[in-house]
Each structure stands twice: as C-alpha cells, then as structure tokens.
Amino acid sequence: MRKDEAVAAIILKDEHDLARMRPACGVASAVLEEVAAFIRPGITTREVDDFAAGRIGSYGAKSAFLGYRKYPCCICISVNEQVVHGLAGPRRLEFGDIVSLDIGVFYQGYVGDTAKTVAVGGCDVRAQRLMDVTEQALAEGIAQARPGNHVADISRAVQDYVEGNGFSIVREFVGHGVGKQVHEEPQVPNFVERGQPSPRLRPGMTLAIEPMVNAGSPQVVVLSDGWTVVTKDGQLSAHFEHTVLITEAEAEILTWPAKAPSKLRAG
Numbered sequence: 223m224r225k226d227e228a229v230a231a232i233i234l235k236d237e238h239d240l241a242r243m244r245p246a247c248g249v250a251s252a253v254l255e256e257v258a259a260f261i262r263p264g265i266t267t268r269e270v271d272d273f274a275a276g277r278i279g280s281y282g283a284k285s286a287f288l289g290y291r292k293y294p295c296c297i298c299i300s301v302n303e304q305v306v307h308g309l310a311g312p313r314r315l316e317f318g319d320i321v322s323l324d325i326g327v328f329y330q331g332y333v334g335d336t337a338k339t340v341a342v343g344g345c346d347v348r349a350q351r352l353m354d355v356t357e358q359a360l361a362e363g364i365a366q367a368r369p370g371n372h373v374a375d376i377s378r379a380v381q382d383y384v385e386g387n388g389f390s391i392v393r394e395f396v397g398h399g400v401g402k403q404v405h406e407e408p409q410v411p412n413f414v415e416r417g418q419p420s421p422r423l424r425p426g427m428t429l430a431i432e433p434m435v436n437a438g439s440p441q442v443v444v445l446s447d448g449w450t451v452v453t454k455d456g457q458l459s460a461h462f463e464h465t466v467l468i469t470e471a472e473a474e475i476l477t478w479p480a481k482a483p484s485k486l487r488a489g
Contacts, residue, residue: 231407232399232406232407232408232421232424232427233399233401233402233406233407234424234425234426234427235401235426235427235428235467236426239332239401240467242329242330242331242332243332243333243334243401243428243476244476245329245330246283246327246328246329246330246332246333246334247334247335247336247465247476247477248334248476248477249278249281249283249327249329249334250325250326250327250334250335250336250465250477251334251336251477251478251479252277252281252479253274253277253278253281253283253325253327254323254325254336254337254338254477254479255479256273256277257270257273257274257277257297257323257325258323258338258340260273261315261321261323261340261342262315262342262343263315263316263317263342263343264314264315265314265315266310266311266312266313266314266315267299267301267308267309267310267311267312267313267315268310268311268312270297270299270310270315270321270323271295271296271297271299271310272310274296274297274323274325275288275296278296278325278327281327281329282329283327283328283329284327284328284329285297285326285327285328286326286327286328286333286334286335286404287324287326287404290404293307293449294309295309295310296310297310297323297324297325297326298322298323298324298337299321299322299323299324300321300322300324300450300451300459300461301313301315301319301320301321301322302319302320302458302459303452303453303456303457303458303459304322304450304451304452304459305322305392305395305434305436305442305451305452305453305459305461306322306324306395306434306451306461307324307449307450307451308322308449308450309447309449309450315342316342317342317343317344318341318342318343318344318345318346318349319341319342319345320339320340320341320342320345320349320352320353320458320460321339321340321341321342322337322338322339322459322460322461323337323338323339323340324336324337324461324463325337326404331402332401332402333400333401333402333403333404333465334465334476334477335400335404335430335463335465335477336463336464336465336477337432337461337462337463338357338461338462338463339353339356339357339460339461339462340353341353348437348458349437349458351387352389352435352437352458352459352460353460355383355384355387355389355435355460356384356389356433356434356435356460356461356462357460357462358383359379359380359383359384359412359433359435359462360380360431360432360433360462360463360464362379362380362382362383363376363377363379363380363412363431363433364376364431364464364466364473364475365379365472365473366378366379367423367429367431367466367468367472367473368423368468368471368472368473369423369424369425369468369469369470369471370422370423371422371423372420372421372422372423373408373409373410373411373420373421373423374414374415374420375423376410376429376431377410377411377412377413377414377415377420378414380412380413380431380433381412381413381414384412384433384435389435389436389437390435390436390437390438390439390440391412391413391433391434391435391436391440392412392434392435392436392440392442392451392459393411393413393440394442394451395434395442395451396409396410396411396412396432397409397410397411397412397429397430397431397432397463398410398429398430399427399428399429399430400428400429400430400465401428406428407421408421408427408429410429410430410431410432412432412433412434412435423468424468425468425469425470426467426468427467427468428465428466428467428468428476429465429466429468430463430464430465431463431464431466432461432462432463432464433461433462433463434459434460434461435459435460435461436453436457436458436459437453437457437458437459438453438455438456438457439453439454439455439457441453441454441455442454463477464476464477464478465477
C-alpha cells in the first residue's frame with residue numbers, strides 16, 4: 223500500500239466476519255506455501271503466476287490483485303532488487319536469486335493477504351541474512367500487536383530490529399488494514415513517523431503487517447511499467463507479510479500455514 227493512499231474508517235471485525243475471513247487467510251497461506259515450493263531455477267515468472275492462478279482457483283478463490291487498479295497479474299513476484307509489485311513475464315529465475323511472493327485472495331467475500339521471500343535453489347550469506355532479518359522483523363512487529371498498544375508500537379519494533387541489524391526500511395509503501403477490501407485503514411508503517419497520530423489497537427482489527435527491507439539504501443523507484451518497485455541502488459530487497467487479528471491478548475496470525483483447514487485443501 224502506498225504511504226499516501228487514503229482509505230476510510232477502521233472496520234472492526236465481529237465473529238460473523240472472522241468466520242469467513244479465517245478461511246480466506248487459510249487459502250492465501252496454503253497457496254503461498256505451494257507457490258514457494260514450486261520455485262526453482264529455470265522457470266519463468268509467468269509460469270509462477272500461472273501456477274499460482276491455478277492453485278487459487280482450485281480452492282474456489284479469486285486473486286485479490288488481478289485487475290486491482292488494473293494490475294495485470296494474479297500475484298506479485300519481485301526478484302532480487304525488486305521490492306514489491308513485480309510483474310510476471312518471460313524472466314527466468316536463476317540459482318541464487320531471491321524472490322518475494324505476495325499472495326492475496328478473495329474467498330467468501332473476504333481477503334487473505336500474505337507474503338514471503340524465498341531463495342531460488344540457494345543464495346549467498348548476505349541474501350539469507352536479509353531474508354532472516356526481514357522475517358524476524360515481522361515477528362517483532364506482531365509481538366506488539368496487542369490491545370492498548372498503538373500502530374506505532376508495531377512500527378517501532380520493526381524499524382528497531384531492521385536498522386539494528388544494518389538494513390533499511392522502505393518508506394513509500396506500508397502495511398494496512400484488510401478485510402472485505404485489500405486495503406483498509408489503518409496504515410501500518412514499518413517505521414515511526416514522528417509527530418504523527420497513531421491509532422490505538424483494539425480487538426477486532428485485522429492488519430496486514432509487512433516489512434519491506436532493503437540491503438542498502440531505503441530509497442526506491444517505480445519502473446516505467448508503472449508497477450514494479452525497485453531499490454534505487456540496485457541492492458537486494460526482501461518482503462514478509464502476515465494478516466493478523468487483534469484479540470484481547472496476543473495477536474492471532476490468520477495466515478499462519480497451520481491455519482489452512484483440511485476441508486479447504488485442494489487436490
């Protein structure tokens with residue numbers, strides 16, 4: 223979600239909403255794991271997108287991204303220096319690449335949104351550390367997703383962990399609320415905005431928390447295709463995301479892989 227994109231009021235989910243949103247998130251997490259397992263050297267990003275489209279359809283779901291603001295692909299596939307919103311095409315994945323896979327599905331009227339970065343066959347130590355730090359930064363942020371805290375507590379935890387490990391946070395794109403729409407309020411930055419109001423976390427809020435972390439400078443640019451975001455200095459980037467529910471206690475990770483009910487599994 224672009225940092226300057228305005229949406230509407232925060233929507234709290236009740237049990238009726240969650241009875242449909244949990245399965246949607248289960249489908250998204252199942253598809254993400256299947257697509258990640260499909261990744262290997264030599265395949266094209268178009269083949270990855272086609273595979274993802276087939277898996278999404280096998281669950282009776284639809285891509286939440288295809289056609290959204292005219293986005294032309296079923297999932298976002300971002301390779302190496304590509305941060306987010308990469309487009310599928312003829313590019314062949316090579317051993318040592320890292321690939322960010324962002325999956326969004328509509329199922330029973332609700333959205334599940336999740337992402338992870340994987341290595342193609344293997345990768346060097348620097349790339350692996352970038353992925354490890356980004357994934358742990360997500361965990362640090364989720365640990366602060368508790369009632370009574372503020373969105374800024376999530377942001378601070380992510381930023382402190384990333385920058386404390388020598389990497390940088392993308393500023394132009396942020397996490398967000400999610401539910402019946404891909405993007406709802408509140409925005410969930412991965413950095414603290416000094417002097418800006420920060421919503422208090424309340425039970426029933428559903429958030430897509432998604433650190434986007436660069437190996438070098440935090441600066442990014444959008445390519446001429448109008449979608450693909452890349453690091454300005456050409457260094458690697460990683461992206462991890464979970465949809466979480468604010469409860470009366472610790473957050474429930476709706477897109478945790480084990481959340482996919484067996485009745486949703488497709489052949």
